[in-house]
Amino acid sequence: MEPRGGRAARLALGLALLCSSLDPAAAAPAGPQPPSAVGQFWHVSDLHLDPTYHITPDRTKVCSSSKGVNASDPGPFGDFLCDSPYQLILSAFAFMKDSEQQVSFMIWTGDSPPHVPVKELSTKLVINIIGNMSSTIRNFFPDLQVFPALGNHDYWPQDQLPVTTSEVYNAVADFWKPWLTDEAISTFRKGGFYTQLFESSVSSQPLRIISLNTNLYYSPNSVTVNITDPANQLAWLDGILETSSQKKEKVYIIGHVPVGYLPFARNTTAIREYYNERLVKIFRKYSGVIAGQFFGHTHRDSIMVLLDEEEQPVNSLFVTPAVTPVKNVWQMESNNPGVRLYQYDLLNYSLLDLWQFYLDLRDANKKNESNWKLEYILTKAYGVEDLKPESLYEMVKQLSVPHSRLFEQYYSNFIVSYDKTIVCEGGCKTCQICAIQYLDYSSYTDCIKQEALWR
Numbered sequence: 001m002e003p004r005g006g007r008a009a010r011l012a013l014g015l016a017l018l019c020s021s022l023d024p025a026a027a028a029p030a031g032p033q034p035p036s037a038v039g040q041f042w043h044v045s046d047l048h049l050d051p052t053y054h055i056t057p058d059r060t061k062v063c064s065s066s067k068g069v070n071a072s073d074p075g076p077f078g079d080f081l082c083d084s085p086y087q088l089i090l091s092a093f094a095f096m097k098d099s100e101q102q103v104s105f106m107i108w109t110g111d112s113p114p115h116v117p118v119k120e121l122s123t124k125l126v127i128n129i130i131g132n133m134s135s136t137i138r139n140f141f142p143d144l145q146v147f148p149a150l151g152n153h154d155y156w157p158q159d160q161l162p163v164t165t166s167e168v169y170n171a172v173a174d175f176w177k178p179w180l181t182d183e184a185i186s187t188f189r190k191g192g193f194y195t196q197l198f199e200s201s202v203s204s205q206p207l208r209i210i211s212l213n214t215n216l217y218y219s220p221n222s223v224t225v226n227i228t229d230p231a232n233q234l235a236w237l238d239g240i241l242e243t244s245s246q247k248k249e250k251v252y253i254i255g256h257v258p259v260g261y262l263p264f265a266r267n268t269t270a271i272r273e274y275y276n277e278r279l280v281k282i283f284r285k286y287s288g289v290i291a292g293q294f295f296g297h298t299h300r301d302s303i304m305v306l307l308d309e310e311e312q313p314v315n316s317l318f319v320t321p322a323v324t325p326v327k328n329v330w331q332m333e334s335n336n337p338g339v340r341l342y343q344y345d346l347l348n349y350s351l352l353d354l355w356q357f358y359l360d361l362r363d364a365n366k367k368n369e370s371n372w373k374l375e376y377i378l379t380k381a382y383g384v385e386d387l388k389p390e391s392l393y394e395m396v397k398q399l400s401v402p403h404s405r406l407f408e409q410y411y412s413n414f415i416v417s418y419d420k421t422i423v424c425e426g427g428c429k430t431c432q433i434c435a436i437q438y439l440d441y442s443s444y445t446d447c448i449k450q451e452a453l454w455r
């Protein structure tokens with residue numbers, strides 16, 4: 001099936017390219033470069049719809065996702081102790097649509113159901129919620145190519161995603177048929193992952209999307225304990241990347257649970273360490289074809305730079321913040337709802353910039369108005385040229401400096417401007433800085449050990 005990328009959008013981008021008179025054959029002369037033609041795509045993640053959300057005087061009854069705790073300050077767009085009311089999700093997609101940004105596609109990295117006790121959900125409910133979110137997106141963007149990935153909550157019981165075909169994989173495959181090729185759908189039914197080409201009208205090179213089911217590697221997934229290569233996804237990934245490099249394709253990796261270390265927890269990987277080491281090795285081997293990696297799951301805004309064995313930056317990875325504002329009652333931090341726009345070079349898919357948009361939840365509830373706005377533009381906020389690994393590595397060096405104002409900015413963005421008075425110093429900063437640059441066990445633990453040297 002032909003990808004359904006918005007034809008009008010592609011036409012507009014094609015015209016933009018003509019106007020900038022950039023000839024691919026003349027793209028690499030010495031001296032000042034003409035401005036590159038820019039493509040864009042949206043990234044949304046962790047919608048976590050809570051269908052029970054409603055305003056009621058008994059604050060323990062506002063949402064099931066608060067798990068009996070009093071909602072903090074509930075309003076029409078949600079509460080920091082609750083998952084997303086449908087109205088919040090609608091406001092996010094309405095904002096994206098009304099912004100009239102010309103985009104080539106959207107990536108959607110999973111987690112549609114709410115954080116509620118397992119017994120309050122079922123396979124049927126989880127399937128219904130994923131179906132509801134899929135049709136919500138399609139109703140807002142009927143002609144847009146969407147590349148989705150499964151999250152650890154997109155299964156019942158949560159986290160236990162299986163290594164063979166299942167009722168959920170099959171039902172979700174049916175929801176995602178309008179976006180994916182027959183081949184992608186067939187791989188997805190077997191293991192919850194797929195690959196698909198995005199054909200650009202501008203570049204002679206197509207872009208390959210690889211949507212991984214990293215939930216198979218997620219620590220709480222007891223189905224995959226002691227399996228060296230669940231669903232043979234690692235061997236499959238290696239094979240796809242090998243072919244891609246022979247064909248000189250460019251690849252975006254998308255997935256829900258990120259590789260690397262959690263920026264808010266010391267010595268903790270999001271996926272099991274064994275799988276993390278194996279993935280890092282594959283990503284280093286094929287860093288030349290991978291032009292970007294995009295994840296969700298932590299609900300926070302963070303970056304990672306993959307270094308090779310010589311400590312050279314070779315890959316840029318991004319974790320996009322959630323649409324849901326939910327936090328646990330014992331947590332100090334949460335995040336405002338966020339959605340993200342990436343800009344890339346239309347000719348070679350290298351990442352140029354990202355625009356982070358957010359909803360100030362307290363303000364929106366107070367005014368009964370969903371005033372989504374720009375939070376920051378990455379290159380402007382951190383004074384870097386683009387989103388290439390070298391540029392992000394420069395940025396991390398700036399962040400690492402003691403009392404770095406830029407790091408304060410980074411941390412405020414990490415929690416999507418949730419609370420400007422929260423600071424991250426000492427051990428908190430160590431974890432953040434080490435997680436950004438060191439994705440494997442040995443380099444990460446070295447970084448943690450050396451914290452006294454650079455702090």
Ligand SMILES: [Zn+2]
Pocket residue numbers: 046048111151153297298299322
């Ligand atoms: Zn989530």
Ligand SMILES: [Zn+2]
Pocket residue numbers: 111151152153256296297298
């Ligand atoms: Zn998740």
